[in-house]
Amino acid sequence: TQTLRTLTMDRVYEMPEEPNVDPISSLEEDVIRGANPRFTFPFSILFSTFLYCGEAASALYMVRIYRKNSETYWMAYTLSFFMFSSIMVQLTLIFVHRDLAKDKPLSLFMHLILLGPVIRCLEAMIKYLTLLKKEGQEEPYVSLTRKKMLINGEEVLIEWEVGHSIRTLAMHRNAYKRMSQIQAFLGSVPQLTYQLYVTLISAEVPLGRVVLMVFSLISVTYGATLCNMLAIQIKYDEYKIRLGPLEVLCITIWRTLEITSRLLILVLFSATLKLKAVPFLLLNFLIILFEPWVKFWRSGAQMPNNIEKNFSQVGTLVVLISITVLYAGINFSCWSALQLKLADRDLVEKGQNWGHMGLHYSVRLVENVIMVLVFKFFGVKVLLNYCHSLIALQLIIAYLISIGFMLLFFQYLHPLRSLFTHNIVDYLHCVCCHRHPRGRVENLEPSFDAEARQSVV
Numbered sequence: 001t002q003t004l005r006t007l008t009m010d011r012v013y014e015m016p017e018e019p020n021v022d023p024i025s026s027l028e029e030d031v032i033r034g035a036n037p038r039f040t041f042p043f044s045i046l047f048s049t050f051l052y053c054g055e056a057a058s059a060l061y062m063v064r065i066y067r068k069n070s071e072t073y074w075m076a077y078t079l080s081f082f083m084f085s086s087i088m089v090q091l092t093l094i095f096v097h098r099d100l101a102k103d104k105p106l107s108l109f110m111h112l113i114l115l116g117p118v119i120r121c122l123e124a125m126i127k128y129l130t131l132l133k134k135e136g137q138e139e140p141y142v143s144l145t146r147k148k149m150l151i152n153g154e155e156v157l158i159e160w161e162v163g164h165s166i167r168t169l170a171m172h173r174n175a176y177k178r179m180s181q182i183q184a185f186l187g188s189v190p191q192l193t194y195q196l197y198v199t200l201i202s203a204e205v206p207l208g209r210v211v212l213m214v215f216s217l218i219s220v221t222y223g224a225t226l227c228n229m230l231a232i233q234i235k236y237d238e239y240k241i242r243l244g245p246l247e248v249l250c251i252t253i254w255r256t257l258e259i260t261s262r263l264l265i266l267v268l269f270s271a272t273l274k275l276k277a278v279p280f281l282l283l284n285f286l287i288i289l290f291e292p293w294v295k296f297w298r299s300g301a302q303m304p305n306n307i308e309k310n311f312s313q314v315g316t317l318v319v320l321i322s323i324t325v326l327y328a329g330i331n332f333s334c335w336s337a338l339q340l341k342l343a344d345r346d347l348v349e350k351g352q353n354w355g356h357m358g359l360h361y362s363v364r365l366v367e368n369v370i371m372v373l374v375f376k377f378f379g380v381k382v383l384l385n386y387c388h389s390l391i392a393l394q395l396i397i398a399y400l401i402s403i404g405f406m407l408l409f410f411q412y413l414h415p416l417r418s419l420f421t422h423n424i425v426d427y428l429h430c431v432c433c434h435r436h437p438r439g440r441v442e443n444l445e446p447s448f449d450a451e452a453r454q455s456v457v
Contacts, residue, residue, distance in 0.1 A: 048176040049121040051219045058212035085187020090116045096175040124172040147240035184223020185329040192216035196267040224255035231337035235350045247413045257402035258334050269371035272379045289328040292340040301343035
């Protein structure tokens with residue numbers, strides 16, 4: 001499967017519950033015929049559109065307020081963050097739906113005026129209502145889809161029919177998931193950070209700014225939660241994955257604590273050093289941005305040519321740069337849950353690399369401690385009327401708690417944790433004791449094909 005197809009058009013459908021899988025209806029040996037997928041109301045599309053419109057409206061309102069108060073710099077930065085993320089959102093939706101090769105002037109016009117998500121939402125709702133009216137009727141155009149699934153600890157291969165209309169609705173859902181990540185990490189994160197910074201130095205909290213920060217915070221949390229889900233889908237593309245309410249709740253708490261503590265630390269650090277903090281933050285971002293390219297150049301690999309068959313070398317380079325910018329934006333505020341690997345055909349490292357995750361959180365924890373100490377010892381008392389030591393301690397504790405929820409998820413709640421040849425406890429034991437727990441590895445190694453085994457240490 002081509003990487004960009006995996007990133008933008010991976011198949012995510014509603015599968016029937018396990019009791020509906022009929023082993024008698026197997027088409028061939030070891031292939032089970034599943035019931036046809038169900039279509040559900042596109043709540044995620046409506047929610048993503050609501051977040052986009054709410055953040056856009058509140059950002060433009062604050063631009064108007066800043067302009068009225070002659071606060072030019074605040075107005076310029078607020079408008080810049082909004083425009084950059086909005087343009088990237090439009091390009092993402094156009095790329096996923098391949099509109100440049102279609103005759104859709106209305107859709108292109110709506111994207112041109114930055115209202116692409118609205119027209120796409122209407123298209124998805126019309127498609128859903130059409131499916132609702134035709135419920136129970138057989139579609140003339142169907143395709144077969146196969147996925148592996150773990151049922152009672154055993155791996156089975158399930159095959160089911162997917163209609164063209166359901167596939168189109170699923171493509172809309174996947175497009176909005178990518179859009180939400182673009183909006184969250186290339187727009188909401190810098191917008192929320194900057195508005196918090198303005199609030200600290202101005203000691204004013206107008207209602208419009210509060211609304212903008214609330215929309216940005218919800219967008220960031222939602223985007224980070226989706227980031228985990230999409231990372232699992234990309235790594236285990238051949239498996240049908242289910243995430244229950246407990247798993248989603250654990251991911252949400254983990255990501256909320258991780259991002260809010262990180263962004264607050266960045267804001268307090270920036271408010272303390274002001275312009276002196278820019279070189280440190282810029283260097284931090286550039287290291288993340290160029291790390292995949294340095295590894296790519298050192299590997300001596302050729303530029304991937306499987307991104308899109310109609311792309312030139314320049315088009316491929318633009319897409320890779322966009323992916324790298326998004327990757328850097330995610331890792332600057334939280335862990336991306338994926339390791340970008342430009343020299344690989346799939347562009348991502350599909351192994352469950354505990355070392356990469358451990359390195360990321362170790363470096364981020366050291367950075368956060370340094371920035372908190374700078375705030376504690378050099379922070380101006382006018383900024384806050386609270387004890388700086390207490391604030392610093394609470395932020396570090398919140399970040400450590402987020403790491404705890406992350407470890408909890410991978411140790412006990414990951415939907416495919418039985419595929420790990422090593423888990424969190426094994427890796428920590430390996431790091432602390434400098435030896436591999438061979439006995440545990442032999443007991444935990446699943447009896448699947450060699451292709452499904454992931455070497456992680």
